[in-house]
Amino acid sequence: MISYEKKDTPIHKLSGFTKLVFFLIWCLTSALTFDTRILLLMILLGGIIYVVSGTKWKQVSGVFIAIMFFMVINLTCIFFFAPYQGCEIYGTRHEIAHLFGPYTLTKEQLFYEFNVFIKYFTVIPAVFIFLVTTDPSELASSLNGVGVPYMIAYSLEIALRYIPDVQDEFHRIRNAQEARGIEMSSKGKMLSRIKNTAVIIFPLLFSTMERIDVVSNAMELRGFGKKKKRSWYSRRKLMASDYAVIALVIVFFVVTMIITFHDGNRFYNPFI
């Protein structure tokens, strides 16, 4: 699992809010465009930011392999469900080779699937960088700083703060149940696996409900939610670099949208 690591790079210095805005606009751009040139540019930019952020390959390699595995299955599936999706999109048909049955490999299909592939990949560096360089407490305080109600900012902080704790609890319970001889691996039958999963979920859920009681009582005792405002230990003001990044990403979004849609649809078509 990916986690935050303290470092001294230009990206770590940016406010959490800036990185969140960047991340969301980046995702939106990637979702809307299907223009190969823009997608490739985004991958290039993502790669540069990845290098600048000083993220170690070791921090993210496990997750990266998981994505590759998922992508291979997904792309194969697309081909078997709709071998001519690419032809429909680009309006032409250049056959490369006949495979078997109704399946013929076409250039359009390859190009379309390549686009789907890099489209997924544009989001990945943004996710990695956001998670590795953003301090959860600082994110919550900077969100509150730009006007998000602190109740909401705080629940986001609680979520990020408690993931490792709940994860530990989960491992403890699973180890305990495995010690009792309950099979958790993929060997068991489906119904028995549901049953065995329930054996973990029950204690985990009940201890979580208890934790919610304890934490909310503690917060109530300290007067949380009494006043309209609160102060933050890790408050940091938005600096010139934050405004610059936000402005840049908005300009980037507008320009890419103009390039993508100026010819009426969002695909870049090299076949005409």
Add this chain to the structure above:
Amino acid sequence: MDKKFGIKEVVAMGIGTALFVVLTNVQIPVFFVPNTSLQPRMAVLAFFAAVFGPIVGGVVGLLGHALGDALFYGGVWWSWVFPEGVVGIAIGFFAAKYAVKEGGFNTKSCVLFNIIQVVANAVAWIVVAPVLDILVYSEPANKVFAQGAVAFVCNIVIIGILGSILLTVYSKVAGKSSDLKAED
């Protein structure tokens, strides 16, 4: 702060999301269709929605799915994040009817809960998710509807079995502690 959305809901939103994220990794694969398997975390989402209402349900679904995707898979599949929120909100809307915390989760509310979860899942996975997949990724319609249908079946099974049991048991435990009566 009004009573309906207090400290407990703020904390439940946070810790519920954390629990949902942690359970991302617990999956029971059924068919060989990408991104679909029996997900016990869905039962947990239904549980939180039914106990704490639509806002908590919606946030746990949306934020939990986005964070879980990001932390475990390094990407966010937004087209599958939003339907998760839909399920949480829809189940949460009828939270008062199930009366879980008051110990009133009986056969009748269990039936109601299951009717709602089936409808909510149908809307989310057979309508919202495939449509978003087509809009965002231009994926072939038959593929995404097949995926959506598998996700729909998986989710109603896991929520129907695990979700119902969790709610029944919790309702029994939570309802018992209110033996005190106010004096006249």
